[in-house]
Amino acid sequence: MFSKYKKPSSEAAPALKEPTPKANNVEDLTAIAAPQTSVRRKAPQAAKPVPIDKEVKRKQRMSDIKLELHRALLDNLNLSALEHATEQDLRQEINAISAEVLAEKSIVLNREDRKTLNSELYDEVTGLGPLETLLKDETVNDILVNGPQQIFVERAGKLELTDITFKDERHLLRIIDKIVSAVGRRVDESNPYVDARLQDGSRFNAMVPPIAVDGSLVSIRKFKKDKLGIDDLVNFGAFTEEMAAYLQAAVATRLNIIVSGGTGSGKTTTLNALSSFIDNAERILTIEDTAELQLQQTHVGRMESRPPNVEGKGEVSPRDCLKNALRMRPDRIIVGETRGEEVIDMLQAMNTGHDGSMTTIHANSARDGVSRLENMIAMAGIEMPLKAVRSQISSAVNLIVQASRLQDGSRRMTSITEITGMEGEVISMQEIFRYQRVGLTPDNKIIGHFTATGVRSHYAERFRMWGYDLPSAIYEPFAAQ
Ligand SMILES: Nc1ncnc2c1ncn2[C@@H]1O[C@H](COP(=O)(O)OP(=O)(O)OP(=O)(O)O)[C@@H](O)[C@H]1O
Ligand SMILES: [Mg+2]
Numbered sequence: 001m002f003s004k005y006k007k008p009s010s011e012a013a014p015a016l017k018e019p020t021p022k023a024n025n026v027e028d029l030t031a032i033a034a035p036q037t038s039v040r041r042k043a044p045q046a047a048k049p050v051p052i053d054k055e056v057k058r059k060q061r062m063s064d065i066k067l068e069l070h071r072a073l074l075d076n077l078n079l080s081a082l083e084h085a086t087e088q089d090l091r092q093e094i095n096a097i098s099a100e101v102l103a104e105k106s107i108v109l110n111r112e113d114r115k116t117l118n119s120e121l122y123d124e125v126t127g128l129g130p131l132e133t134l135l136k137d138e139t140v141n142d143i144l145v146n147g148p149q150q151i152f153v154e155r156a157g158k159l160e161l162t163d164i165t166f167k168d169e170r171h172l173l174r175i176i177d178k179i180v181s182a183v184g185r186r187v188d189e190s191n192p193y194v195d196a197r198l199q200d201g202s203r204f205n206a207m208v209p210p211i212a213v214d215g216s217l218v219s220i221r222k223f224k225k226d227k228l229g230i231d232d233l234v235n236f237g238a239f240t241e242e243m244a245a246y247l248q249a250a251v252a253t254r255l256n257i258i259v260s261g262g263t264g265s266g267k268t269t270t271l272n273a274l275s276s277f278i279d280n281a282e283r284i285l286t287i288e289d290t291a292e293l294q295l296q297q298t299h300v301g302r303m304e305s306r307p308p309n310v311e312g313k314g315e316v317s318p319r320d321c322l323k324n325a326l327r328m329r330p331d332r333i334i335v336g337e338t339r340g341e342e343v344i345d346m347l348q349a350m351n352t353g354h355d356g357s358m359t360t361i362h363a364n365s366a367r368d369g370v371s372r373l374e375n376m377i378a379m380a381g382i383e384m385p386l387k388a389v390r391s392q393i394s395s396a397v398n399l400i401v402q403a404s405r406l407q408d409g410s411r412r413m414t415s416i417t418e419i420t421g422m423e424g425e426v427i428s429m430q431e432i433f434r435y436q437r438v439g440l441t442p443d444n445k446i447i448g449h450f451t452a453t454g455v456r457s458h459y460a461e462r463f464r465m466w467g468y469d470l471p472s473a474i475y476e477p478f479a480a481q
Contacts, residue, residue: 058113059163065107066117067167070124072101094121128198129175130164131220135202141222142264147215148172154264157409169215176206176216186310195289195307198223203290221264227294230273238266239413240450242474243433246416246457249468250399251277254332254356255459260369261403266411267360268292268336270403274358278332282356285328287321288336301328318342322349335359341380343373350396366400366417370427373397387425394419394427398459404435408445420458430455432475451478 076097085093095118102109109117123132134143134153142154148166152159166172180187180194187194193207201223208216228236230244239247250257251274259274261267275295278284285301286293293302303325308315318335319342325333326349338346338359350357363369373393374386384392402415414435420428432455437448454477457463463470 062113062117063167065102065109066120066124068105069098069101069117069121073097073121073125090126091118091122094118094125128179129171130166131175131218134162134164135198135200135220135222141224143218143220143222145172145216145218147212147217149215157405157411169209172216172218173208176208176218179204180206184309191310197290197304201291203292221292223292227272228269230276233270233273233413236411238270238411239433242452243413243416243450245470246432246474247274247401248277249463249466249470250459251275251356251358252279252468253459253462253466255398256350256355256396257358257399257401258338258369258397259358259360259401259403260363260366260372261360262362262364262405265403265405267403269411270401270413271334271336271358271360274401275334278356282331283329284332284334285325285330286334286336287318287325289318290336293334293336295334301325301330319345322346326354330354331356333357337361338373338376340376343376344380344382347373347377347392347396351392364402364404366402366415366429366431369400369402370397370419370429387422390425390427391422394422400429406446410446412450418458430458432457436478449478452476 073094098114098118098121102114123129128135130151131143131145134140134151137153139155140153141157144152144154144159145166146152148169148171151162151164151166153162154160166175176187179198180196182199183196185194185196187206187208189208189210192209192211193205196204196206198204198220203221203223205219206216230247233239234241234244257274259267259270261270272293272295275284275293275297278295278297280297281299282297283299283301284295284297285303286295287303287305289305291302291304303321305318305321306314306316318338318340322333322335322342322345326345331354333346333349333354334357335342335346336359338361346357346359361369361372363372370390370393374389377384377389377392382389397419400415400417400419401413402417403411404414405411406414412435413433415431416433417429417431420430422428431453433450433452435448436451437446439447441447452475454475456472456475457470460470
């Protein structure tokens, strides 16, 4: 019956044989998922007067059946042959095995439950188990796992707890193992955390016990195939059309731009959207820890830095990539995030002919961003007087765009600030646009509006010379002020 993918009969184990856990290939990893204790459906409860939550019971029953069937699948499927199986074949095979086991155990399920069960089994065998549904759910931005029983997701800027769980820590660990071994990495007690990229491009980070105290911690930033563009961001209220026009002039006239913001504030999304203003004729090189940017131009060279392997070898740092990029005749360099010693080369590149370069940093305001840059330079071991450091920053960076996630979950560009030079020892800046908060609605939504500050751009003349003659009205403050 399970011709192609069934194990030879000598190997096939009886449907409920205890599996042998451990080892590193996918087949054995999958085996670890099988439960250690025998799975029994709960005896029907005697008619007690207590209210029974039918949905919870149904879910429990489904979960028990799934475990039982999963084990039967592991025993019956020749997992190493699965790689070559077509999806249709495999689904058929799984449906057949599950039908057989259900019949054997006299378990009757309705059509819908059976369909769900089979699809979950398919995810379990081929994919990432409980995570699979969330990965497919387009409305989910982030998936955050705090141990096997708690999975949060972020939708529209808000965190919510899901009712999806892993069977236990072993199950969660198996899925983590499956992900990291697919990219040639390992995670265990001696390497308790790992960064990786899923096949679909999503960014993945995991930390396992004992460092993660209550069970493994997993964070996934979902990869969006269709990144939000400038128009989407304007429509979502992330910034205004006037700000977009200003940013277009800034990118097109090759200002060096830093997008600053907190975790998940929309830095990468903003950087990606800004890149759409780059001329298609330019050669762009991108450097990222995890390739997330999706540039629309034809001439793009993408680099992904690499952490050291288990033996501590083979590292290619962002700085290595950046140094090399400078030898690759770039017109522009885009660094996904500057967080370490690569800052030196980034500023140097911005100062020496690779103007129009862009990056992001973790900071809560433009001023804070500049201090972060100063700190990074100091941490990189460069001994330079503070004034020299500041002068280097002020001549390298033209614009700091602040991305923020506000308390109601909305993401907005809360400030656009120009760096105009030095005054004594201090870097001088001027804010051109800002988001003005006014209040809070009863359901905790922020009320506010964008406004220009009334300061004309330091680069207005440059914009004009390059053919971006912005009307002076865009610098005028919002009338309601
Ligand atoms: N203006 C926006 N409106 C709605 N969703 C947004 C907006 N900006 C970004 N997002 C979504 O928010 C999530 C986080 O965005 P992004 O990856 O750009 O943040 P980040 O600041 O780069 O995060 P990290 O610090 O983790 O690198 C993404 O799923 C993105 O699609
Ligand atoms: Mg990012």
